[in-house]
Each structure stands twice: as C-alpha cells, then as structure tokens.
Amino acid sequence: MNKVVANADEAVRDIPSGATLMLGGFGLCGIPENCIASLVKQGTKDLTCISNNAGVDGFGIGLLLENKQVKKMISSYVGENAEFERQLLSGELEVELVPQGTLATRCMATGYGMPAVFLQAGYGTEVAEGKEVREFNGKNYLMELAFDSDFAIVKAWKGDKMGNLIFKDTARNFNPLMAMAGKITIAEVEELVEPGELDPNYIHTPGIYVHRIFQGKDYEKRIEQRTVRQR
Amino acid sequence: MSYLITDNWNHIIAFHHIVALIYKMALNKEQIAKRIAQELQDGFYVNLGIGIPTLVANYIPEGVNVVLQSENGLLGMGPFPFAGEEDADLINAGKQTITTLPGSAFFDSAMSFGMIRAGKVDLTVLGAMEVSENGDIANWKIPKKMVKGMGGAMDLVAAAKNIIVAMQHTNPKGESKLLPACSLPLTGVNCVRKIVSDLGVFDVTPNGFVCIEYAPGVTIEEIRSKTAGKLTISPDVKEMTV
Numbered sequence: 001m002n003k004v005v006a007n008a009d010e011a012v013r014d015i016p017s018g019a020t021l022m023l024g025g026f027g028l029c030g031i032p033e034n035c036i037a038s039l040v041k042q043g044t045k046d047l048t049c050i051s052n053n054a055g056v057d058g059f060g061i062g063l064l065l066e067n068k069q070v071k072k073m074i075s076s077y078v079g080e081n082a083e084f085e086r087q088l089l090s091g092e093l094e095v096e097l098v099p100q101g102t103l104a105t106r107c108m109a110t111g112y113g114m115p116a117v118f119l120q121a122g123y124g125t126e127v128a129e130g131k132e133v134r135e136f137n138g139k140n141y142l143m144e145l146a147f148d149s150d151f152a153i154v155k156a157w158k159g160d161k162m163g164n165l166i167f168k169d170t171a172r173n174f175n176p177l178m179a180m181a182g183k184i185t186i187a188e189v190e191e192l193v194e195p196g197e198l199d200p201n202y203i204h205t206p207g208i209y210v211h212r213i214f215q216g217k218d219y220e221k222r223i224e225q226r227t228v229r230q231r
Numbered sequence: 232m233s234y235l236i237t238d239n240w241n242h243i244i245a246f247h248h249i250v251a252l253i254y255k256m257a258l259n260k261e262q263i264a265k266r267i268a269q270e271l272q273d274g275f276y277v278n279l280g281i282g283i284p285t286l287v288a289n290y291i292p293e294g295v296n297v298v299l300q301s302e303n304g305l306l307g308m309g310p311f312p313f314a315g316e317e318d319a320d321l322i323n324a325g326k327q328t329i330t331t332l333p334g335s336a337f338f339d340s341a342m343s344f345g346m347i348r349a350g351k352v353d354l355t356v357l358g359a360m361e362v363s364e365n366g367d368i369a370n371w372k373i374p375k376k377m378v379k380g381m382g383g384a385m386d387l388v389a390a391a392k393n394i395i396v397a398m399q400h401t402n403p404k405g406e407s408k409l410l411p412a413c414s415l416p417l418t419g420v421n422c423v424r425k426i427v428s429d430l431g432v433f434d435v436t437p438n439g440f441v442c443i444e445y446a447p448g449v450t451i452e453e454i455r456s457k458t459a460g461k462l463t464i465s466p467d468v469k470e471m472t473v
Contacts, residue, residue: 026303026304026322026324026326026340027303027322027326028319028326029303029319029320029322029326030320052340075380076380076381076382076383077379077380077381077382078379078380079377079379079380085377088377089377097378097380097381099381099382099383099384099385099386100302100340100344100381100382100383100386101302101340101341101343101344101345101347101348101383101385101386101390102385102386103340104339104340104341104343104344105341105344105345107341108341119348119386119389120348120389120390121385121386121389121390121419122385122389123389123419123420124367124417124419124420124421125385125416125417125418125419125420126416126417127381127385157320168320169305169318169320169321169331169337170301170303170304170305170320170321170322170323170337171319171320172304172337172338172339173303173304173339173340174339174340175339176339177339177340177341204339221319221320222319223317223319223322223328224322224326225322225325225326225327225328226317226328227311227317227327227328227329228311228312228313228314228316228317228328229310229311229312229313230313230314231313231314
C-alpha cells in the first residue's frame with residue numbers, strides 16, 4: 001500500500017478538465033493551498049467545485065476563478081470576491097447556493113453511502129424548488145441528494161503514510177466530510193509521519209478514505225478577518 | 232440674583248429633558264443586544280449570528296454561564312486573541328480570529344448543524360431584513376443585488392427550537408420590517424418566535440405580533456404606526472429595562 005505522492009503537482013496530475021471536485025475549508029481556514037496552486041499551474045478547465053466558499057480575490061479558489069478554470073460553484077456563501085461577482089453577472093460562471101448545513105450533510109451522506117437525506121433547511125424557500133417534500137411527525141423536509149464527486153481535496157494538520165488524518169481547531173470544518181466523499185481523495189498535510197506515530201484514538205479520518213497523501217509546504221494560512229483585543 | 236438662579240435652573244432642566252428625549256427615542260444596537268442578553272439562562276448553548284447578535288456576548292448577565300456555538304465547528308467560543316496570538320486555524324463563522332476557553336470542543340460542519348437540527352442548541356439569535364406576522368423570516372437575498380449566499384442561516388432558522396431576531400424596526404427608508412407577509416425571498420417559514428427591535432419586544436404568535444415591552448420613551452402609538460403586520464398590545468405590556 002503506497003498512498004504517498006511526492007507533491008501537489010503529482011497528486012492532481014490526473015484530474016481532467018470537466019471534473020467535479022470537493023475542496024475542504026471554511027473561508028480561507030483549512031483550505032488545500034498546495035493543490036489549488038498546482039491546479040492553477042496545470043490549468044485544468046471547466047471544474048465544478050463543491051466548497052463552502054469561493055475564496056477571495058487572489059487567494060484560495062479565487063485563484064482558480066481568476067484563471068477561468070471554474071465552470072460551476074456549489075457553495076453556501078460566496079461573498080468577498082469581486083472576480084467571482086463579475087463572472088457570475090456576466091454569465092461565465094454557474095452557481096448553486098446550498099444551505100451550509102445541507103452542504104455538509106450531503107457530503108456526509110456521500111461518505112456514509114447514503115443516497116439522500118431529509119432536511120428541513122430551505123423548506124418553503126426558493127431552495128426547495130423542484131425538490132421532493134416529505135412529512136415526518138408533522139414537519140416538512142426536503143429530500144437532498146448525496147454528491148457525486150470525482151475527487152475530494154482536503155487539508156489536514158497531521159497525517160500518516162496510511163492516510164490517517166488529524167485536523168487542527170476550526171480548520172477541520174468540511175475537510176473530514178469531504179475526505180469521506182471523494183471517489184479519489186487527496187490529502188495534503190502540514191506534517192506527514194510514519195504509521196504508528198499518530199495515536200489511533202485521535203484519528204479524525206481513517207486512512208481507508210484517503211487515496212493520496214503528501215507533505216505540504218509553504219503554507220500561507222491567510223487570515224480573512226484579523227480581530228484582536230487589547231491586553 | 233434670585234432671578235438668574237431660577238433662569239439657569241430652568242435651562243438645566245430643559246437641557247436634561249432634551250437629552251432624555253433623544254436618549255429615549257429608541258434603543259441603539261448595544262441596548263438591543265443588552266435586552267436579548269436578558270433572555271440567556273444559565274447552561275444555555277447559544278448561536279449568535281453576525282451583526283447585533285454578536286454584541287449579545289458582551290452583555291451576558293453576571294452568574295449566567297452560557298456556551299457559545301460557532302457553526303464552523305466550535306463550542307465554547309472565547310474572546311478575540313491578543314495581538315500577535317492570532318491563529319489562522321481558529322476562526323468563528325464570521326471568519327474572525329477567536330480563542331477557545333477551558334472546556335471548548337471542535338467538530339466538523341455536519342456535526343455542527345447536526346446539533347442545531349437535533350435541538351441541542353438552546354437559543355439562536357440572528358438579524359433579519361423582514362419578519363412576517365406568521366414568523367417567516369427573510370435575511371439572505373435582495374433581488375437584483377449581488378447574492379452572497381445564505382451560509383448557515385436557512386439551517387439555523389429551520390431547526391433551532393428558540394429563535395430571537397435582533398433588528399431595527401424599520402428599514403433605512405422608514406418602512407416597517409414587521410410585515411403581514413415578507414416581500415423578500417424567504418430564509419425560513421413560520422420559525423421566528425420573538426423579536427427585539429429598537430422599539431420593543433414582540434412575541435410572534437398565531438395571532439400575529441404581540442408587543443410585550445416598549446423601549447423607554449417609545450409610545451405604543453409609534454409602535455403601531457411602524458408595524459405593518461397584525462399587531463396586538465399585550466395587556467401586561469411594560470417598559471423595557473435595559
């Protein structure tokens with residue numbers, strides 16, 4: 001079993017134009033910076049990206065947008081990005097807005113092998129258009145489908161060569177869910193260690209879900225809203 | 232001499248009266264947050280939205296311990312970090328750098344909305360553009376303006392068992408935000424149970440809005456004139472304490 005690849009370039013090399021990708025992260029927190037950079041370099045086109053957010057101008061998925069590599073975004077919140085807005089208004093980019101919990105749960109359903117889940121979010125709103133409604137115990141639920149994602153790209157804090165992953169703080173967010181949901185899952189990690197070096201009690205994502213793993217480098221970890229208090 | 236003293240005194244009284252009138256016209260954002268903080272009970276798990284709701288954390292009453300939930304995956308949200316101690320891996324749902332507290336816990340986004348959906352979060356406070364008399368809420372989209380997305384708002388309003396809306400009673404044009412029916416695209420239906428506005432506190436009941444408190448200095452007439460939806464005044468209505 002060899003899941004270790006040399007770097008991000010090698011990890012994303014076979015992602016074809018037109019592929020559907022899940023990209024972990026919340027805002028710029030816990031995003032797979034190395035793989036995004038390699039996708040930009042590689043120039044893979046017509047991507048459908050499932051990601052909670054769409055990055056900012058000049059960072060994260062914003063880099064893929066600037067390079068016109070994204071055909072469609074499936075996200076819950078896409079503010080903070082002028083290039084995104086321009087492409088959306090000009091019709092170059094398609095966007096499907098999904099409530100955040102629904103997005104997370106649809107990722108989860110995929111990883112758990114469930115074709116659909118019933119969720120209340122969006123009932124009675126435009127999100128419900130075209131969706132089957134079912135009543136359980138007097139409440140109405142929308143049937144939400146699992147995703148079909150060719151690749152999932154996640155960023156972890158630590159990982160071992162078996163693909164076991166540990167995430168740090170709120171950089172966990174969508175990462176473990178998407179890790180479970182890709183037909184092929186790529187994990188970039190801040191610290192790649194030998195099997196046995198991570199305590200099995202503290203693994204967030206078991207290696208069975210991870211197909212490729214590599215030691216990431218040069219993490220910028222940009223902060224969107226730097227808020228501090230006085231001493 | 233005596234005349235002068237009296238004259239000054241009258242001026243002072245008049246000055247105070249004007250200040251009081253200005254001060255008492257309606258609540259400011261901090262006062263709305265302060266009033267909502269009175270709804271917090273010891274042991275509550277609470278999700279605070281962006282804007283006025285965030286300010287509620289500054290007014291948690293003495294002796295009341297609440298745990299703040301941030302839907303990007305944290306229970307036990309602490310204050311902003313000291314300068315130089317910011318950590319890009321530790322943010323809240325508004326993408327602001329924050330800290331943890333003793334007893335904090337991290338989790339993924341599915342579990343985060345799972346605990347909201349399953350009714351484990353006791354109170355959700357969020358802002359709104361419009362609320363209807365049957366408890367519908369609109370707060371995510373204005374047609375013909377750039378749509379940024381609903382984030383977690385639809386999940387929160389659909390599932391939270393106790394939702395308080397914090398908002399101005401009227402929009403910048405002076406139009407009522409408490410309506411017979413929302414005109415903007417909905418975030419959720421029949422879900423808001425209480426509103427704290429700059430004019431008062433309102434229960435949302437099967438019988439429409441019920442005013443249970445008015446802000447100091449605000450008249451019932453003003454509340455009536457600025458509420459477009461069905462409004463009744465509670466027989467027990469009282470002045471708000473903030």
